[in-house]
Amino acid sequence: MKSSSTTQLDLAPLTPAYDSILELSPYQTGKPVEELTREYGVSDVVKLASNENPMGCSPQVTLAITEQLGQLARYPDGNGYYLKQTLSDFNDVTVDQITLGNGSNDLLDILARSFVGADDAIVYSEYAFVVYSMLAKMQGATGVEVPAQNYGHNLKAMSQAVTDNPNTKVVFIANPNNPTGTQLGQKALRDFVAGVPSSVLVVLDEAYIEYSPESNNRALIDEFDNVVIVRTFSKAYGLAGLRVGYALSSVAVAKLINRVRQPFNVSRIGLAAATAALADQSFIKAVRETNDEQMRWLEKQFDALGLRFIKSYANFIMVEINMEMEDTTAIDIHQALLEQGVIVRPLAGYGLHSWLRITVGVAEENLRLIDTLRSILNDN
Ligand SMILES: Cc1ncc(COP(=O)(O)O)c(C=O)c1O
Structure with missing residues (x-):
């Protein structure tokens, strides 16, 4: 399958309505589960990258x-x-x-x-x-x-x-x-x-x-x-x-x-x-309660790992990858997580180079995230 470069656009003699359209980068979506399975051969993928609801819907x-x-x-x-x-x-x-x-x-x-x-x-x-x-x-x-x-x-x-x-x-x-x-x-x-x-x-x-x-x-x-x-x-x-x-x-x-x-x-x-x-507002109530409970659990784990996070009022949390570990960046940790089947979101596109955004999952997903993150950090 042919894929086209997203940065080089050879439109001439066509021109977009505004020059600023040429400055747009494609919206970065969270990596789909199917793509990770295809690329790294990992099954049992945990996707915590797009702030979706891990409990599904009503x-x-x-x-x-x-x-x-x-x-x-x-x-x-x-x-x-x-x-x-x-x-x-x-x-x-x-x-x-x-x-x-x-x-x-x-x-x-x-x-x-x-x-x-x-x-x-x-x-x-x-x-x-x-x-x-x-x-x-x-x-x-x-x-x-x-x-x-x-x-x-x-x-x-x-x-x-x-x-x-x-x-x-x-x-x-x-x-x-x-x-x-x-x-x-x-x-x-x-x-x-x-x-x-x-x-x-x-x-x-x-x-x-x-x-x-x-x-x-x-x-x-x-x-x-x-x-x-x-x-x-x-x-x-x-x-x-x-x-x-x-x-x-x-x-x-x-x-x-x-x-x-x-x-x-x-x-x-x-x-x-x-x-x-x-x-079905009873479903939403259950979603909120689970998210609150899991958010508190994740906060505790990040504290235990010595990772700074920003207090979040949503279903995701932004965590800083400690830059004191000189040559380990948030992108490296994101990549290492990917290779082990855990998808989170790097935030370099926002200028937040040392941060990852992690969607709050259900208990077993969060456990897998923390276990994987801990082993990656210990290896670095
Ligand atoms: C703050 C905010 N607004 C809007 C959207 C767009 O969501 P959707 O188009 O799926 O409703 C998102 C999705 O991530 C978001 O985070």
Whole structure:
């Protein structure tokens, strides 16, 4: 099979819409299990690289999907009637405040395409979800990256960045943040929103909200028409493979972005699965409890191994590989883990060269991770 280089693009005489598109690197996904098995011949792979739910999804989802299988020749409901009804009850918003997406990434993209032009700026934090800077490049816009504070968002500095860049159209904030797992206080966030001009859209990316209910800033939608909350079924709901997300906003913003989104952007199976998944909150409670318990266990193990970590409010944790071990880098440890069938995420792409991001697994996966990590560290 031929594969093409991703860095060298010989497009001439074609040119992309903006030069900044040429600066994009392909989004780095966690290595799929199948690829690791193919490359290293290891079976029994543990994937802790993409913040997926190791507990799978609610059993109700299987039933809902099965019911759709005879209907696959038919387009899905383009307005997602049942999912929107369920989301409306769950979030106490009206149906016309909801926009559905093919994963929450689709909604981030739709928001950028709807509001940001080449003369505009997007503000986001250093070490925040990489897609925000990619969207700035895709729109040919200025990406304003604000230095992080203790690995999280520095809201004061972000506010100043909005003032300093009067062409700012969108601010992206991930809460909790990926990859650092940090969380913002509700008051600090409200003060931030209250302080930015109402012409600036503040997008709160709550992809990990189910793991940290105190990060729920749904109330801001009632108070501020320029706030959008974006959520996903890919993480705690365990439906990453189906691609379903949603945005909550003012009616006016929802009306606009609903015009920009592609028709039928959520599949028939995705709609049915997400509706069933949302209705099963007892599953989400069990997921949160397991994650909390396993997170505490992992923290203890990292302490015992002498590895620094950043307190995380999501389903992953960022761990520092001790650079005192001169010639052993996070990339080396990542590679050694890979060769033994454990996939984690190196963070050099974020400029976090000495850090790994590890998704919290179920007990036996975490045990395998720690045992493997311990033996690698002892050998170095
Ligand atoms: C902060 C954040 N936002 C959005 C996404 C996109 O997720 P999805 O498109 O699967 O909903 C992710 C995925 O890793 C994420 O970490």
